[in-house]
Amino acid sequence: MMWDVIIVGGGPAGLVCSENLASCGLNVLVLDDRDEPNMDKLCGGMLTERALREFSLDENILEREIWGVTVAYREGESFTIDYDERVGGNVHRTKLGKYLAQRALSSGAEVRSKERVKKLKIRQDYVELSASETYQTKMVVGADGVNSIIKNLLNPMDDRKSLGFCVQYLMSMEPELIDERFGQRNEFYYGGDVSPFGYAWIFPKGDCLAVGVGALLSRVEENLKVYLENFVKRHPVASKKLAGSKVIRFDAALVPLSGFTSKIYSNHVVLIGDAAGTVSPITGEGVYYSMISGKIAAEVINKAFQKDNFGEKFLSVYKKKLKKQIGRELKWGIWLQNYFLKGQSSNVGIGIMSNKGMQKLVGDLLMGRKSYTQILVQAIPYWIKNKIRSTVSG
Ligand SMILES: Cc1cc2nc3c(=O)[nH]c(=O)nc-3n(C[C@H](O)[C@H](O)[C@H](O)COP(=O)(O)OP(=O)(O)OC[C@H]3O[C@@H](n4cnc5c(N)ncnc54)[C@H](O)[C@@H]3O)c2cc1C
Numbered sequence: 200m201m202w203d204v205i206i207v208g209g210g211p212a213g214l215v216c217s218e219n220l221a222s223c224g225l226n227v228l229v230l231d232d233r234d235e236p237n238m239d240k241l242c243g244g245m246l247t248e249r250a251l252r253e254f255s256l257d258e259n260i261l262e263r264e265i266w267g268v269t270v271a272y273r274e275g276e277s278f279t280i281d282y283d284e285r286v287g288g289n290v291h292r293t294k295l296g297k298y299l300a301q302r303a304l305s306s307g308a309e310v311r312s313k314e315r316v317k318k319l320k321i322r323q324d325y326v327e328l329s330a331s332e333t334y335q336t337k338m339v340v341g342a343d344g345v346n347s348i349i350k351n352l353l354n355p356m357d358d359r360k361s362l363g364f365c366v367q368y369l370m371s372m373e374p375e376l377i378d379e380r381f382g383q384r385n386e387f388y389y390g391g392d393v394s395p396f397g398y399a400w401i402f403p404k405g406d407c408l409a410v411g412v413g414a415l416l417s418r419v420e421e422n423l424k425v426y427l428e429n430f431v432k433r434h435p436v437a438s439k440k441l442a443g444s445k446v447i448r449f450d451a452a453l454v455p456l457s458g459f460t461s462k463i464y465s466n467h468v469v470l471i472g473d474a475a476g477t478v479s480p481i482t483g484e485g486v487y488y489s490m491i492s493g494k495i496a497a498e499v500i501n502k503a504f505q506k507d508n509f510g511e512k513f514l515s516v517y518k519k520k521l522k523k524q525i526g527r528e529l530k531w532g533i534w535l536q537n538y539f540l541k542g543q544s545s546n547v548g549i550g551i552m553s554n555k556g557m558q559k560l561v562g563d564l565l566m567g568r569k570s571y572t573q574i575l576v577q578a579i580p581y582w583i584k585n586k587i588r589s590t591v592s593g
Pocket residue numbers: 207208209210211212213230231232233236237238240241242243244245246314315316317342343344345347348365366367411452453454471472473474477478483484485486487489
């Protein structure tokens with residue numbers, strides 16, 4: 200059988216893409232190698248409000264609504280921003296995967312789990328995929344995450360400069376204790392003692408917490424799990440808040456942090472989500488951007504079927520559209536990352552955080568409430584004040 204579209208990878212990118220394509224009447228197959236699509240994908244599980252709203256995600260998938268954020272930036276110093284509206288929610292990724300797969304199925308897509316794609320060959324008029332059987336399709340969507348085999352095929356000399364490396368514990372805790380200690384806030388911890396160029400997070404869910412440390416892979420010299428252990432057991436604030444919790448799972452994974460992958464389309468192929476590099480280089484938020492890339496890819500592929508044109512030249516419009524929608528965010532995210540990298544530790548920029556106006560901007564940045572350009576423009580006066588203060592005090 201010749202499929203219209205085969206999507207390799209049933210994460211948020213692939214499932215949103217399949218839902219959109221199947222709604223256009225195309226016959227779409229999603230192949231995911233896990234027991235269920237995207238099952239146990241390592242993630243903090245924070246969805247920003249824009250992701251929930253723009254993709255009309257069902258509120259029932261939320262383990263906890265998020266209305267505020269706490270940022271600890273120096274030993275003993277922290278700030279909390281409480282918003283007067285919900286700013287996001289925390290999910291279990293297995294539940295999100297099930298939900299998105301259900302939506303894809305309802306639109307008419309077929310979703311097959313435990314099906315690992317090992318190879319693909321781009322022929323003249325179609326693509327051949329090897330998994331437990333051989334599949335043929337007019338279009339392939341590479342939605343197979345950060346270690347994508349399809350990305351590697353299109354980019355044999357992958358030039359990705361920045362990769363994030365993350366380690367995370369899932370920790371169980373009595374729901375009443377979570378309510379009392381964390382409420383409806385996500386917590387972020389900064390500083391060289393917490394992470395080498397990155398941050399630690401505690402994202403509360405129903406009866407457990409995602410507790411992780413992320414760092415720039417190029418700056419990790421020691422075992423990052425040691426940082427996580429220190430954070431959980433010895434951080435002056437976090438260790439007390441986590442007292443009584445129990446580790447139920449440990450995972451480690453990479454996340455792309457250098458913007459778009461060089462080549463994200465070719466004859467009969469497009470890349471979306473982590474495979475295409477659609478992750479915020481500064482916060483690591485990826486679910487929202489991956490769903491956007493899935494939606495845009497679906498629009499372009501649908502057009503390709505209308506025109507019966509699956510050539511690289513026609514598909515180049517995918518990159519143009521994606522750049523138009525999220526290119527600026529990724530670009531300024533990289534700029535911010537480089538700014539912080541100029542310093543020698545993740546303590547850089549911490550001085551500025553004691554300013555109330557700046558704190559509000561940091562909260563908005565972490566919760567995806569403003570674009571990076573808006574944040575950068577609004578941060579200029581605080582940055583100048585901070586510069587003058589540090590020059591005067593020598
Ligand atoms: C520790 C950590 C915490 C994070 N926290 C957040 C957060 O709180 N909020 C947020 O928005 N983002 C977060 N991210 C980023 C986010 O998880 C990713 O950006 C997002 O999952 C990307 O979605 P995707 O669909 O592109 O890829 P994925 O979710 O990685 O899905 C790819 C799927 O493809 C499957 N697959 C891979 N290879 C094959 C193959 N050969 N054949 C078949 N199937 C295959 C995989 O098993 C997987 O199910 C975090 C990332 C990490 C590592």
